[in-house]
Amino acid sequence: MAITQDEFLTQVQERGQYTTTSEAERVTRAVLAALGAHLVGAERKELADRLPAPRRPLLLDPLPATTPLSPPDFVETVALLIEGATPDTARWDTSAVLSTLADQIHEDLLRRILTQLPPGYALLFGRAELA
Template sequence: MRRDEFLARVRDRGEFHSDDEAEQVITAVLWVIASHVTAEEAAGLASELPAPFDDALRLERGRPESFGREEFLRRVAQQTGARPRTAEWDAGAVLSTLTEAVPRERVDRLLARLPADCADLFGGPAPY
Protein backbone atom coordinates (compact mmCIF):
# COMPACT_ATOMS: atom_id res chain seq x y z
CA MET A 1 0.00 0.00 0.00
CA ARG A 2 1.34 3.42 -0.92
CA ARG A 3 1.96 6.10 1.69
CA ASP A 4 -0.85 8.39 0.55
CA GLU A 5 -3.36 5.53 0.54
CA PHE A 6 -2.31 4.31 4.00
CA LEU A 7 -2.46 7.85 5.36
CA ALA A 8 -5.88 8.55 3.80
CA ARG A 9 -7.39 5.37 5.23
CA VAL A 10 -6.12 6.10 8.72
CA ARG A 11 -7.23 9.73 8.45
CA ASP A 12 -10.73 8.71 7.38
CA ARG A 13 -11.13 5.90 9.93
CA GLY A 14 -9.80 8.02 12.75
CA GLU A 15 -11.75 11.06 11.60
CA PHE A 16 -8.62 13.17 11.89
CA HIS A 17 -8.67 16.78 10.76
CA SER A 18 -5.41 16.65 8.83
CA ASP A 19 -2.77 14.40 7.37
CA ASP A 20 -0.34 15.68 9.99
CA GLU A 21 -2.63 14.54 12.81
CA ALA A 22 -3.08 11.12 11.20
CA GLU A 23 0.67 10.79 10.65
CA GLN A 24 1.37 11.61 14.29
CA VAL A 25 -1.03 8.89 15.41
CA ILE A 26 0.40 6.34 12.96
CA THR A 27 3.89 7.02 14.24
CA ALA A 28 2.77 6.76 17.88
CA VAL A 29 0.98 3.43 17.43
CA LEU A 30 3.85 1.89 15.47
CA TRP A 31 6.36 3.17 18.04
CA VAL A 32 4.43 1.44 20.84
CA ILE A 33 4.22 -1.77 18.80
CA ALA A 34 7.98 -1.66 18.25
CA SER A 35 8.57 -1.54 21.99
CA HIS A 36 6.50 -4.71 22.42
CA VAL A 37 8.02 -6.94 19.71
CA THR A 38 11.53 -8.11 18.90
CA ALA A 39 13.75 -6.03 16.65
CA GLU A 40 13.41 -8.72 13.96
CA GLU A 41 9.61 -8.63 14.12
CA ALA A 42 9.63 -4.83 14.00
CA ALA A 43 11.98 -4.85 11.00
CA GLY A 44 9.80 -7.37 9.19
CA LEU A 45 6.71 -5.27 9.74
CA ALA A 46 8.60 -2.12 8.74
CA SER A 47 9.59 -3.74 5.45
CA GLU A 48 5.89 -3.99 4.56
CA LEU A 49 5.05 -0.33 5.28
CA PRO A 50 5.70 2.78 3.22
CA ALA A 51 8.19 5.42 4.31
CA PRO A 52 8.17 7.32 6.59
CA PHE A 53 5.88 5.07 8.66
CA ASP A 54 8.45 2.27 8.70
CA ASP A 55 10.85 4.54 10.62
CA ALA A 56 8.85 4.29 13.85
CA LEU A 57 9.43 0.54 13.82
CA ARG A 58 13.15 0.83 13.12
CA LEU A 59 14.09 2.97 16.12
CA GLU A 60 16.70 1.39 18.33
CA ARG A 61 15.18 -0.20 21.40
CA GLY A 62 16.19 -2.62 24.10
CA ARG A 63 14.45 -5.88 24.80
CA PRO A 64 10.76 -6.23 23.95
CA GLU A 65 8.54 -5.14 26.79
CA SER A 66 5.55 -7.12 27.95
CA PHE A 67 2.42 -5.13 28.70
CA GLY A 68 -1.33 -5.43 28.37
CA ARG A 69 -4.00 -3.52 26.51
CA GLU A 70 -4.36 -0.74 29.10
CA GLU A 71 -0.64 -0.03 29.04
CA PHE A 72 -0.58 -0.22 25.24
CA LEU A 73 -3.31 2.42 25.05
CA ARG A 74 -1.73 4.51 27.81
CA ARG A 75 1.50 4.63 25.82
CA VAL A 76 -0.31 5.60 22.63
CA ALA A 77 -2.12 8.32 24.58
CA GLN A 78 1.16 9.52 26.04
CA GLN A 79 2.71 9.76 22.57
CA THR A 80 -0.24 11.63 21.07
CA GLY A 81 -1.33 13.70 24.06
CA ALA A 82 -4.78 12.09 23.95
CA ARG A 83 -6.95 10.47 26.58
CA PRO A 84 -6.91 6.64 26.79
CA ARG A 85 -10.38 6.34 25.22
CA THR A 86 -9.24 8.49 22.30
CA ALA A 87 -6.06 6.41 22.06
CA GLU A 88 -8.23 3.31 21.65
CA TRP A 89 -9.99 4.94 18.68
CA ASP A 90 -6.66 6.10 17.27
CA ALA A 91 -5.03 2.69 17.62
CA GLY A 92 -8.01 1.04 15.96
CA ALA A 93 -7.75 3.38 12.96
CA VAL A 94 -4.07 2.53 12.50
CA LEU A 95 -4.21 -1.19 13.24
CA SER A 96 -7.28 -1.90 11.11
CA THR A 97 -5.50 -0.18 8.22
CA LEU A 98 -2.36 -2.17 8.95
CA THR A 99 -4.32 -5.40 8.40
CA GLU A 100 -5.02 -4.23 4.85
CA ALA A 101 -1.48 -3.06 4.17
CA VAL A 102 0.59 -6.08 5.17
CA PRO A 103 0.30 -9.82 4.50
CA ARG A 104 -2.04 -11.76 6.77
CA GLU A 105 0.82 -13.88 8.11
CA ARG A 106 2.56 -10.75 9.36
CA VAL A 107 -0.62 -9.57 11.08
CA ASP A 108 -1.11 -12.99 12.66
CA ARG A 109 2.45 -12.92 14.06
CA LEU A 110 1.85 -9.45 15.46
CA LEU A 111 -1.45 -10.50 17.02
CA ALA A 112 0.29 -13.45 18.65
CA ARG A 113 2.77 -11.07 20.32
CA LEU A 114 0.25 -8.51 21.52
CA PRO A 115 -2.21 -9.09 24.37
CA ALA A 116 -5.22 -11.16 23.24
CA ASP A 117 -7.59 -8.35 24.18
CA CYS A 118 -6.04 -6.14 21.47
CA ALA A 119 -7.52 -8.20 18.60
CA ASP A 120 -10.54 -5.93 18.27
CA LEU A 121 -8.21 -2.97 17.56
CA PHE A 122 -7.25 -4.75 14.35
CA GLY A 123 -10.87 -4.92 13.28
CA GLY A 124 -11.27 -8.47 14.58
CA PRO A 125 -13.81 -9.78 17.03
CA ALA A 126 -13.58 -8.58 20.60
CA PRO A 127 -12.43 -11.24 23.07
CA TYR A 128 -14.92 -12.84 25.43
Protein backbone atom coordinates (compact mmCIF):
# COMPACT_ATOMS: atom_id res chain seq x y z
CA MET A 1 0.00 0.00 0.00
CA ALA A 2 1.26 3.45 -0.90
CA ILE A 3 2.03 6.03 1.75
CA THR A 4 -0.45 8.90 2.13
CA GLN A 5 0.35 12.30 0.71
CA ASP A 6 0.49 13.87 4.18
CA GLU A 7 2.86 11.16 5.46
CA PHE A 8 5.12 11.51 2.43
CA LEU A 9 5.32 15.30 2.70
CA THR A 10 5.89 15.12 6.45
CA GLN A 11 8.82 12.76 5.90
CA VAL A 12 10.29 15.00 3.19
CA GLN A 13 9.79 18.02 5.46
CA GLU A 14 11.60 16.30 8.33
CA ARG A 15 14.47 15.02 6.18
CA GLY A 16 14.90 18.31 4.39
CA GLN A 17 14.44 20.29 7.60
CA TYR A 18 11.93 22.54 5.83
CA THR A 19 9.95 24.94 7.96
CA THR A 20 6.67 24.41 6.08
CA THR A 21 4.83 21.64 4.30
CA SER A 22 4.49 23.91 1.27
CA GLU A 23 8.28 24.04 0.99
CA ALA A 24 8.40 20.23 1.10
CA GLU A 25 5.63 20.16 -1.52
CA ARG A 26 7.57 22.50 -3.81
CA VAL A 27 10.77 20.46 -3.77
CA THR A 28 8.87 17.17 -4.06
CA ARG A 29 7.14 18.35 -7.22
CA ALA A 30 10.43 19.41 -8.82
CA VAL A 31 12.37 16.26 -7.93
CA LEU A 32 9.63 13.84 -8.98
CA ALA A 33 9.11 15.64 -12.28
CA ALA A 34 12.83 15.50 -13.03
CA LEU A 35 13.03 11.84 -12.03
CA GLY A 36 10.00 10.91 -14.12
CA ALA A 37 11.77 12.07 -17.27
CA HIS A 38 14.61 9.62 -16.61
CA LEU A 39 12.73 6.43 -15.82
CA VAL A 40 10.96 4.16 -18.27
CA GLY A 41 8.97 0.98 -18.38
CA ALA A 42 7.64 -1.14 -15.57
CA GLU A 43 9.91 0.46 -12.97
CA ARG A 44 8.46 3.92 -13.62
CA LYS A 45 4.90 2.58 -13.24
CA GLU A 46 5.74 0.45 -10.20
CA LEU A 47 7.42 3.39 -8.50
CA ALA A 48 4.46 5.66 -9.28
CA ASP A 49 2.14 3.10 -7.72
CA ARG A 50 4.04 3.47 -4.43
CA LEU A 51 3.48 7.24 -4.40
CA PRO A 52 0.44 9.03 -3.00
CA ALA A 53 -2.15 9.30 -5.81
CA PRO A 54 -1.76 13.08 -6.32
CA ARG A 55 2.02 12.63 -6.81
CA ARG A 56 1.81 9.88 -9.47
CA PRO A 57 1.32 12.21 -12.47
CA LEU A 58 4.51 14.05 -11.51
CA LEU A 59 6.42 10.85 -12.18
CA LEU A 60 4.35 9.52 -15.09
CA ASP A 61 3.60 12.64 -17.15
CA PRO A 62 7.03 14.05 -18.09
CA LEU A 63 8.27 13.26 -21.57
CA PRO A 64 11.27 10.93 -21.55
CA ALA A 65 14.64 12.67 -21.49
CA THR A 66 16.65 12.37 -24.67
CA THR A 67 19.92 11.73 -22.84
CA PRO A 68 20.66 10.37 -19.38
CA LEU A 69 21.94 12.92 -16.89
CA SER A 70 24.81 12.37 -14.50
CA PRO A 71 23.86 12.93 -10.86
CA PRO A 72 25.39 16.44 -10.83
CA ASP A 73 23.51 17.34 -14.03
CA PHE A 74 20.30 15.92 -12.56
CA VAL A 75 20.76 18.11 -9.47
CA GLU A 76 21.36 21.14 -11.71
CA THR A 77 18.11 20.35 -13.53
CA VAL A 78 16.29 20.22 -10.20
CA ALA A 79 17.89 23.56 -9.28
CA LEU A 80 16.37 25.09 -12.42
CA LEU A 81 12.93 23.84 -11.38
CA ILE A 82 13.04 25.34 -7.87
CA GLU A 83 12.94 29.10 -7.64
CA GLY A 84 16.00 30.46 -5.84
CA ALA A 85 17.75 27.09 -5.65
CA THR A 86 21.49 26.62 -6.03
CA PRO A 87 23.22 23.35 -6.90
CA ASP A 88 23.97 22.85 -3.19
CA THR A 89 20.40 23.43 -2.03
CA ALA A 90 19.06 21.36 -4.93
CA ARG A 91 21.29 18.43 -3.93
CA TRP A 92 19.85 18.65 -0.40
CA ASP A 93 16.30 18.85 -1.81
CA THR A 94 16.90 15.95 -4.18
CA SER A 95 18.28 13.76 -1.42
CA ALA A 96 15.40 14.62 0.93
CA VAL A 97 12.82 13.53 -1.65
CA LEU A 98 14.65 10.54 -3.14
CA SER A 99 15.68 9.07 0.21
CA THR A 100 12.06 9.34 1.39
CA LEU A 101 10.99 7.66 -1.82
CA ALA A 102 13.60 4.91 -1.41
CA ASP A 103 12.21 4.10 2.03
CA GLN A 104 8.79 3.45 0.47
CA ILE A 105 9.91 0.79 -2.00
CA HIS A 106 11.49 -2.65 -1.95
CA GLU A 107 15.24 -2.85 -2.42
CA ASP A 108 14.68 -4.89 -5.61
CA LEU A 109 12.73 -2.04 -7.19
CA LEU A 110 15.34 0.46 -6.07
CA ARG A 111 18.07 -1.70 -7.61
CA ARG A 112 16.15 -1.89 -10.91
CA ILE A 113 15.63 1.89 -10.90
CA LEU A 114 19.31 2.50 -10.24
CA THR A 115 20.27 0.27 -13.18
CA GLN A 116 18.32 2.64 -15.44
CA LEU A 117 20.27 5.66 -14.18
CA PRO A 118 23.95 6.51 -14.63
CA PRO A 119 26.35 5.62 -11.78
CA GLY A 120 26.19 7.81 -8.69
CA TYR A 121 22.42 8.06 -8.18
CA ALA A 122 22.39 5.64 -5.22
CA LEU A 123 23.81 8.38 -3.01
CA LEU A 124 20.94 10.70 -3.96
CA PHE A 125 18.56 7.93 -2.81
CA GLY A 126 20.40 7.74 0.52
CA ARG A 127 22.07 4.44 -0.27
CA ALA A 128 25.65 3.36 -0.74
CA GLU A 129 26.61 2.95 -4.37
CA LEU A 130 25.77 -0.54 -5.54
CA ALA A 131 28.54 -2.43 -7.29
